[in-house]
Amino acid sequence: MSNTAVIHLLSPLLANQIAAGEVVERPASVAKELLENALDAGANRIDIEAEEGGVKLLRIRDNGRGIAHQQLPLALERHATSKIVELADLEGVSTLGFRGEALASISSVSRLCLTSRTADAEQAWQVEAQGRQMEPLVQPAAHPQGTTVQVSDLFYNTPARRKFLRTERTEFDHLQEVVKRMALARFDVAFHLRHNNRSIYALHSATDEQSKARRIAQLLGDEFMEQALPIDIERNGLRLWGWVGLPTFSRSQADMQYFYVNGRTVRDKLVGHAVRQAYRDVLYGGRFPAFVLYLELDPNKVDVNVHPTKHEVRFRDGRSVHDFLYSALNRTLAEVRPGDAVSAPASSQMLAPSAVTGVMAGEFAGQNELGLRDSPTEQSNISARSFGYDSRSTVNFSAPQSQAYQAFTAPLMGENTVAETEIPPLGYAIAQLKGIYILAENQLGLVLVDMHAAHERVMYERLKTAMAQEGLRGQPLLVPQTLSLSAREIDCAEQNAQWFNQLGFELQTLGEESIAIRQIPALLKQAHAADLVQAVLADLMEYGSSDRVQAHINELLATMSCHGAVRANRQLSIAEMNALLRDMEITERSGQCNHGRPTWTQLNMTELDALFLRGR
Structure with a gap:
């Protein structure tokens, strides 16, 4: 030997x-x-x-x-x-x-x-x-x-x-x-x-919010702090605070993502999944969000002894942590309004009184909203013309989809009036450029809006709201699909049976290693039911939750809103343009379209003066 x-x-x-x-x-x-x-x-x-x-x-x-x-x-x-x-x-x-x-x-x-x-x-x-x-x-x-x-x-x-x-x-x-x-x-x-x-x-040590922000700017750059939202949410023994970058401040790689658990820097799959979910509706494809976030919880509820370098942790209740992170970030991003970004006009760049004489007098108060809110005459067939895009095309939707459209095309509660003494965040429309962009004037200067992208987001959010209020209806399958699963997957399906039912699924256990899919969400009747259920179960076992069903539904709603949004070269009246601006100001996530592209941008007077070398 x-x-x-x-x-x-x-x-x-x-x-x-x-x-x-x-x-x-x-x-x-x-x-x-x-x-x-x-x-x-x-x-x-x-x-x-x-x-x-x-x-x-x-x-x-x-x-x-x-x-x-x-x-x-x-x-x-x-x-x-x-x-x-x-x-x-x-x-x-x-x-x-x-x-x-x-x-x-x-x-x-x-x-x-x-x-x-x-x-x-x-x-x-x-x-x-x-x-x-x-x-x-x-x-x-x-x-x-x-x-x-x-x-x-x-x-x-x-x-x-x-x-x-x-x-x-x-x-x-x-x-x-x-x-x-x-x-x-x-x-x-x-x-x-x-x-x-x-x-x-x-x-130097930073003890107040201003000095903390200064340190972050030193380490990550001034642009991050200019494009970051502060967050501080506490619930059920969990606290999340820090700064999350706006979707427009995205990166080509995940090089500006800092997440801490009780002061320890970690790279965790559960955390990453929750963050991706929160940004899913607002981030451009292939881009990565930027953030500096701190999660605080009872040390007994997190295991830090799972990796030699201590980069990974294991939460005792991963599902509750995941849900908390997702809901906190999702709500923070959703609550961003155009007014939040332009709420502090530079005192030296206020508009001259003569520039706002007409609009300050309430010229556009009580306007109709794009003229697109009349309910369709037929629920089963919504014409292209009534939604403001190319009249040569027509989109046919099923009854549930048409009901959702009817819900968001109906006028919003209350009137869309603007106080005569103040200019709204996105200002008032002054012209339309090449049938694509709306030019508006606000207290800071010039606002440019991509009208199709903006209207697409407004319609998409209304569709989601309508769908959430109606719930997800199930559609029984004529021939139930049998799916072979492991014993662990069967247990997961049974433990989450009520959750599947709420999503419109009906699953029946046939034995130790198979289930029958008897019903799926009506909106997903074209989807491959077996693949979808199996993917959802994989998410549930790894992260404790899944958004695949909602993601598929949102994709469909996004397609509907894209087809329904006002098209390029559609000439809008001043009243219609102003209606869209007011809608953007009250719509969640209106800063990005459904594909994550920006819907508007601001050029303040300082930037405009620089273009013409004024003041030099």
Whole structure:
């Protein structure tokens, strides 16, 4: 028998190097672990200094509690920690670190020097350990209260690992991202980052909303803060606060998404699914939202011990967390109105009195709304002409769809009048451009509206409201479809039977591994019932909820509203244009069409003056 087949204990060095493979991937991984330790030590200022992307040198100094002299060697041992003692501590852990592996793993693949001093110590002490020389050396040193950890020559003794490192620029970008995530997590802590003797960040502690916003602007850019909505919602022991980017401030990749659970940065599938659902109706295809969000809940209701790097968490009640996140974000995005974006006109750019004489006198008060709100003469056949698009085409809808159309084409409750003493957010129409755009004047300057996109959103939201009020009607299948499922899927279907019934489905269990689909939602009669049910069950098992049925229905309603919306080259009267502007101001999500494209934009007087070099 060869020696490799003999069971033996690993050496401490090899065990630490194996652990380092899970924890230490690159300089950024080292920075993450050391920054977490500094924050757990109660530091309110952290200085990070790096050379050559952090590979040659990474030095992190904090002003936290420090480590006692006699405990310095123990701090470098595996599974040595001050943060948990028993299992109960782990189940409700509130610190960022708790495994007790970071320093041991880092010291096994680098040259590590740790200097620390506690508040009651007469002097600081220093411990050194490097790679194969695992015996720590402790000696006196000079240092204020707190701790400095210096990591040099990362992977110097594991050449194979060092080969996987990227360029200095790439490694530093990863390290900078780690610092950014930590700085967004802890506004009360000052962060200073230097690379190759050049200052990158100098972030002071932020204690009020204004200074927090300033820090976010420093880290993510002024444009994010200009295009972000504040959110702070608390319900059933869950609190979500932070900033969510408007759909118009979307990204080509998910590079501006920061989500924290009790101060810990996480990348969680459940969270990602809830966010995608909330943005689904307003985000352009293939784009990603931007956000900085903080979820706070009882530490006992979330398990953070599911991944070596602690990037993932597991919620005790995933469904309630998912539903809370989705409803909070969905409501925040839905409540955005045009007036929210242009509610603070620049004092120096107010309109001249002569510019608003006609409209301020109530010229368009009580106007009809696009002339499109007369109920159709036939519920089963809605002509193209009555909805303002190309009269050569006609769209036929079933009775339930026609009833929904009738609901949203009916006049809204109340009159659409505007106070004579104030200009509405989107102002008043002054012209139509090329049969496509509405030009309007408001207090800030010029408003341009894509009339088809805007009307499409208005109709879509009314359709959804009508459908929600009517409910989803079921349509029995002439021949029930049999679907083979696993025992786990059958259990899921039975547990959610009432939910399926509300959506218009009727499912019947035939045995341990099959069900019969006897009824599906009437609006989805053309859909493949078996595939849809199976996809919904997959979502329910993974996320605790599913929006696939609603998504299919919304797709149909979006198609209906797209065909029903006023078409390009349709000449609108001033009254019709103003009616559309007023509808936009009271319609949810009116800033984007059903496909996520913007419906309007603002050019203020400063921007217009710049185009003509006025004031220069």
